[in-house]
Amino acid sequence: MCFGLAFLVYELSQSHNTLSIVKQLHALTIKYHLSFDPFYATKIIRLYALNNDLHSARIVFDRIPCRSVYLWNSIIRAYARAHQFNHALCLFSQMLRTEIEPDNFTFASVIRACSDYLDEVDLRVVHGRVIIAGLGSDSISSSALVRAYSRVRFVDEARRVFNGMPKPDLVMWNSMVSGYGSSGCWDKGLELFRRMQKMGERPDGYTMVGLLSGLWEPSLLQVGKGIHGLCLKNGFESYAHVGSALVTMYSRCGCLSSAYGAFNSQSLPDLVQWSALITGLIQSGACEEALLLFREMNLKGQKADAISIASTLAACARLAMMGPGREIHCYVIRHGFELEVMVSSALVAMYSKSGFAGLGFRVFKAMSKRNTIAYNSVISGLGSNGLASFAFDMFNEMLEEGFQPDQSTFSALLGTCCHAGFVKDGWDLLRRMEKEFNIEPSTEHYVYMVKLLGMAGEFEKAYQLIHSIPGYTDSGVWGALLSCCEVHGNSELGEVVAHRLFEIAPDKSAYRVMLSNIYASNGRWNDVKSLRDDMMEGGLRKMPGLSWT
DNA sequence: ATAGGGTTAG
Known part of the structure; x- marks a missing residue:
């Protein structure tokens, strides 16, 4: 066996490859005539997906004539992970038209896509297929169902799936606990947690995060402290996810000193923990402190990402401070973050709220990718600075481009009318949002x-x-x-x-x-x-x- | 197969 093949076999088993290595591996599979082998193709697709190169992954997939379940799963999972749910679901329906039967992993990926992209009705259809496929009490597809039903606010349905399991495993318990957490039923989550302990199932870090995620308001501070105590007792507080869930919980409960405490007890806080604290400060109105913390994070060598930049820009916007906002804008340009819709939308808002709607508009015009939020941002930026006709132009453009307006779009537009005194347009919008766009005022x-x-x-x-x-x-x-x-x-x-x-x-x-x-x-x-x-x-x-x- | 931080409007 020559060196190339040994390299290939070894590297395929690693998951931390860079994109250029993946491309070399792909070339090697072609060289050794292995590119049509479903086993190698599956691995290559997975590696491309992990490196966010879905395009190449798809090319590999399309070229394989003889597709195994694993191959289908790898491409569907790749799209679901990248939030390209339409592609994921489209491939799933293609798969159903072949003789290959989906397995529990296929369903788990598809269900994940449903909960983020589709609604409860589609979810029920897929649920039905899970049962037909005889996977009704399979723990992998069922815990995906529990998670998905909770995400679309059908916790009771989630509980029914949970109850249908003769012996739930730890993942199942955790999915149900965090389902309750994300639906605002923290008390039911806690109840389930107690039952789980009574039945001799040992909780882990996931369980704690699930419990903490349901605590949203100051009156629940004591409950949060209790759960924090449990984390300490079991040694879970050293898990990064538990740490940031604690920071977030304390900020949401309005106890910033404890949020700082949880943050400081991390020996080396990661990016998510930094931004959890920064966001916590912004939500409590301590925007200057948030800016200082963002700077401290950079000085400590922690590189910012799109989410933390967007949050920090929101602090600048609230303070109507162009100075730090511009500085961050420069950072954004140097690091190529202006391609991120989230970041540019926040920039538009920052400039507009500082009174420079023209600058905001320029940022918007330069955006290569837009979405509803970006349009909302520019509409409200123009409208709140008295540029009503420009704001309406952007609304029309948004419709022409095929973006769905939402509640915020109409808030921005009606706010524009208030600034300009456009009574007739206001009535028009109020009517259209209900009749034409199906949005209840x-x-x-x-x-x-x-x-x-x-x-x-x-x-x-x-x-x-x-x-x-x-x-x-x-x-x-x-x-x-x-x-x-x-x-x-x-x-x-x-x-x-x-x-x-x-x-x-x-x-x-x-x-x-x-x-x-x-x-x-x-x-x-x-x-x-x-x-x-x-x-x-x-x-x-x-x-x-x-x-x- | 399960987990943490999220931009617009208010």
């Missing part, structure tokens, strides 16, 4: 619409609109109307709305201030006084904006 869309009408002085219409909203008790829309009354000094309607708000949200002193401003602008000083006395009784001692009376 949410409270914030109505808030924009009410503001738009109220600012134009069309109080009647605004009031009617609020009454036409199903379940119109939300304080947001009334607050918007009240602030319009404040601007216009409309005390007749203002009084009605304010009293309504006092009923819905009695503790909101802001509404009392607004009402008092309305009284003041009408010279009704006695009403101003009595409102203030009311507030004093209610324990609200300070009344901002009225210290001069």
